Amino acid sequence: MTERNERTARRGNRQDTRQKVFRAAVELIAEHGYAATTVDAIAERAGVAKGTVFYNFGSKEGLFEALLEHSINMLAEALSDADTGKSALDALDSVVLGQLRFFEEHGAFARVLLAEMWRTVWQEAVALLRQSALGVYASVLRRAAANGEIRADLDVETAATAVFGMVLTVAIERRALYPDRPLERTHATLVELLHGRIN
């Protein structure tokens, strides 16, 4: 099964279709939510026949699962790439900026994440998110604790979730309310809130 997918992927056609369907689905689900988005609408926006969606993804749920997995992996990669800096706290700043930038580019996915990731149906995707994207934050915070940059007894998992949720919320509000404000200003506010530079 995997072999066949890889082979056909190299051929190009199938991958294009999947990409188009992905993009259409993300946009529509971001606008209306998963349950309120119809497969007919996705197919229409993707410029593809309805049957093609089922041929490629099996079901609406299968499509969304593939979508989540793909997007979460992209997000995790972006955060991981941003994880650089002299100190661990510098790295934290960079990862926050990386997350802001990612959601600046993939705002629809930000809304999908916020709206859908808590549903028990997508438990698998949540687990992936936790170990990949949230894992990057946890790793940075653990390093900071080891270096004595933050209190060693800080609850790393909770803190990682806190920072992630904070940035996610702000990124969505940014796009909705202040789309023209420079990203750096938003980033500076978060950094000030985050460690001591607040006063």
Add this chain to the structure above:
Amino acid sequence: MTERNERTARRGNRQDTRQKVFRAAVELIAEHGYAATTVDAIAERAGVAKGTVFYNFGSKEGLFEALLEHSINMLAEALSDADTGKSALDALDSVVLGQLRFFEEHGAFARVLLAEMWRTVWQEAVALLRQSALGVYASVLRRAAANGEIRADLDVETAATAVFGMVLTVAIERRALYPDRPLERTHATLVELLHGRIN
């Protein structure tokens, strides 16, 4: 007649009915989301006929709007009550704790908020949330800025959203993953993240 008497005994007034429907709706929508929750299911869980829901709330949307407004007002009141402390930063801590406690008690509403508040359909509710609940955070932060407790040029609106989103995310994760951990530990982690006590 026996049947009549039983009915009379079971019969409640309008407030009771609305209350029952409210509770059922919050629970179900928290579990499955607005779009995936059927009025039939709400009526069944409330122990009420389907028609009663429409009689009392006009439409599924009307029910949800009433629900959002009521819950947001309760949240805003809780945050407002928690807004006390010697310094503005102490007040910030208290409000964070107030929000954690509120969502500890109304966890279902926390998930509803996270999942639904960004949809354009509920724009009115979002506006209410912004001016009431988020307004409490903004007010605290403005006071802190005026007192020189934080940098005067901090972007108050963004910071308010950031803190609110942070606490909301953490509160949901807490209930899902660490329901038995003392609330104070979660609160301490957030406070450390929030101002300088991090190191």
Add this chain to the structure above:
DNA sequence: ATCTTTGTACTGACTGGTCAGTTTAAAGAG
């Protein structure tokens, strides 16, 4: 006291529409 009316709350069977998923026949591409 007993009957009649009125307003309010509630009921549940029913309707009209929507939507995921299927089927089919045909066609394009490697």
Add this chain to the structure above:
DNA sequence: CTCTTTAAACTGACCAGTCAGTACAAAGAT
């Protein structure tokens, strides 16, 4: 030939909203 896509019709389940009717308390009316 096999894989992929298309268009269009179709099925069957599901669901928001409706409506005719019931239950009953309170307020006259006789």
